[in-house]
Amino acid sequence: MDRMFRVLGFWCLVIALMFMAGTMNILAGLFFLQAVIFAVLGYMNYTERTYMLLFGGYMVLAFIGIVYWSYFQVG
Structure with a gap:
């Protein structure tokens, strides 16, 4: 189970990098955290x-x- 948390960390990092590339810095910071x-x-x-x-x-x-x-x- 500890490996799955590391996998979740990896995918959060990937998503954060994509948000950063799209200049959505607040969401990137949230996913980096x-x-x-x-x-x-x-x-x-x-x-x-x-x-x-x-x-x-x-x-x-x-x-x-x-x-x-x-x-x-929203809205």
Whole structure:
């Protein structure tokens, strides 16, 4: 499971570089931050249950953020 967090960090880095190439610097910074967090968590060697709980918490926060942004900020 720790390898999957490193993979998530890699893909967040790739997405951040694409945002940077498209001059969307705020989103690039957000994805760079996520890449660093995922990479650091990937090297901490937690148990698989801890990784699942961390990922579940990340998904809850991400979904709340997306719903908030799409409901209150867009349009």
